[in-house]
Amino acid sequence: MINETMVELSRWQFAITSLYHFIFVPLTLGISWLIFIMELIYVKTGKTVYKDMCKFWGKLFGINFAIGVATGITLEFEFGTNWSNYSHYVGDIFGTPLAIEGLMAFFLESTFIGLFFTGWNKFSKGTHLVITGLTALGSNLSAMWILIANGWMQYPTAATFSAEKMRMEMTSFWDLVLSPVAQAKFVHTVAAGYITASVFVIGVSAYFLLKDRHIEMAKRSITVAATFCFLAMGASALTGDISAIQITQHQPAKLAAMEAEYETQEPPASWSLFAIPNEAEMKNDFAIKVPWLLGLIATHSFDQVVPGLRDIVAQNEQRIRDGAIAYTALKALRSGDENVDKEQALAQFNQYKADLGYGMLLEKHAADPNNPTDLEIKAAARDSVPSVWITYFAFRAMLGLVTIIGLVVAGAAFFLWYKKDLHKRKGFLKILILSIPLPFLACEAGWILAEMGRQPWAIDGVLPTFLATSMLSVTDLAISLVFFIGVYTIFLIIEMTLMVKAIKKGPEDSTKQQNNVDGGVANAV
């Protein structure tokens, strides 16, 4: 049987370490391009205010980047340390984008970021601009390969099961890389990063306007960031829409859960604006609905059905029954038992192997997975869909936060560009400052939606999460979880303190200061 405490602790550790890492990633993805744009303007116009902007935002970028790099390695390691059966079972496919990420993207980003920080006086303007651009490109390509890997977890295309190796193997590299799910996820995630960085830059600039400092720099920064933000919002909305269609096609349970759709509706289905889901009874205790909208969002049509959770659970029940046959046949084949009719077992396995993963769900729910009772199959089916509470509200949190962000940024642009009195609007400037955490929260909500919506699977329909863990003890995991939380909390406090300190200090005005190198060549950042 499965040790559920061990599984839960493994999941909490990965969730905490990845959500923590994902505080820093979106800002890196976006601010690197924002700095590139500012530097481009500097190179074109020669105005030193843009160079000062690059250096100031670069300094904040550095504080963020250091902790992002540190906590990113944790995640790569954790696939091996905490999810060793996952690594064994899908490493043949999943490892490839991770390795190429290192070779193609991370080398690029990491080599050039060193030069970005230390090379302001070493390189010509044009060369330094290229260095900044390559840093930004590297970090974004990095995100692409990670999301190809993650996209495959959501939509495991281009892979087949090998009974000899008891693992999944790649059938087409290009189908893996060009997976439509991965591409949409990539653009959606980097767009979220661009929005995050833009709101961060706007909020910090608003602080300077409020304090009546660095006015020129702040206004220019807001102009660049707001423009960037609007473009990113367009990309984000577009790819969000594409993702919705893809989820409907590939992960109907995730879609039904994030929309709290228990009953399949007559098309076009109505969209739930707000609901109080009742998970135990699989119904909504309360719901406000907008007619037609879900059908339109999820299928782009008036006549296609969006299946509800109850129907999906019923379908999964059959898949579990079929999967159990495949799983039992596979075990018989691998048992080495002389009495097994190998040809018959192989034929049975091949007939039902599409649902092998569903058969594995019984490892958690059945006392004997080879002979599950009807009740156990029903319990496994009930558990084959994600939590409505988490996904429904994570999705609405993301949507709500993005709406607020859109309004706030539009307001900033309106007052700065049209009314030209943003610097006088103290109240609104305070709102801009207070808006800084919103995109970070939206990104976290998006991550929670994507990964909790994938449950109970580590690889959708292929490998249940509870079978993906390492064979560690509860003691190991309890200690490491406490260790991670403790150290990460200390790091976050240090990071936030330095960030606030650097912002309060503000940018240096290079027209006023001379070459004040304080004792050393190491003032890297």
Next chain:
Amino acid sequence: MLFEYETLQVIWWILVGVLLIGFALTNGMDMAVSTLVFKVAKNSKERSAVISTIVPHWDGNQVWLITAGGAIFAAWPEVYAASFSGLYWAMILVLFAIWLRPLAFDYRNHKTDESWLKKWDIALTVGSFIPMLIFGVAFGNLLQGLPFWADENVRWHYDGYFLSALLPLLNPFAILCGLVSVCMLLTQGALWIQLRTVDTIADRAKPVAFACGMITVVLFLIAGAWAYTFQGWNLVALAPEGSYHSITAKTVELVDNGLFANYMKLPILIVVPVLATLFMLLAAFCGKNGKAGKGIFYSSLSIAFTILTAAVALFPFVMPSSKNAASSLTIWDATSSHLTLQMMLYAVIIFVPIALAYTIWAYARMWGKASPDNSVSYH
């Protein structure tokens, strides 16, 4: 496909080796430099000067580790799964150490007071020393076999938990290997400091390079003699064709002096450890005589041959099991599928030369002697 499966499996044994050597030569070097900061620098300005020689490069260097990890994940998923989960606490220690480095490199510059600098420089030293030691200790344990095994579903298990799993790793032979790793990398680091700092600092690195190089040679020879007494693993037969247990159905026997079997079978291979020793001696004397450039060349070769010495001793094994010999992982059964190895090889052929090219460019452009009174402004 372009290459036979077996050919690719051998190629990937070489490529993983290349990535690990790349990691040792670049990231290992900057870890060594960080470890030596307090030894060669007498005040915070000098420390800043020493650190400034690696500040532009440490992050790119670290990607060798990340890429080696990713490549093992992709090319040897079973090794990735069995080693990372089995060595859980060793890995977390390494993680803790390498968390400290990016933070120290960046955050030390945000305040100018001495105690702030000193705290981060200590964090940098600790964070750099631990991985150098642990990776050597890991190699020492690999040569003795690790207590792991695969069950019938190819899930990887490991003897013990928390301290009962961690402490046995710190056995005398493994610690000896850890010290070889530390000393050989410190030689490289001391030579780098000589090469890239002004004379006042560089002169202090000379005896360090010499001493570390000589100690490396002595410890390496002791480790070799000691390893001769160990039993090693001999692959009698792979799992039979059509077996559903491609890893555990193979036949492995333990043989006396087994770690030297390959060297006895093919005596020419003895040049590998001989060259590792000779190059380290040359590096040590170059360090003593202030010929740091040549010294780095020799110490790099020595590091490569030292890693190769262990790899040859194990071949075709990459991760032998002391618990269940049949669960030992070899390059024939720990690998990915034919297609994955093939595609990954293309990726390496395309991207490694590109990465090497811009890495060399970056080093060349940031070249120069760092001094505490400063010649170059990095701000």
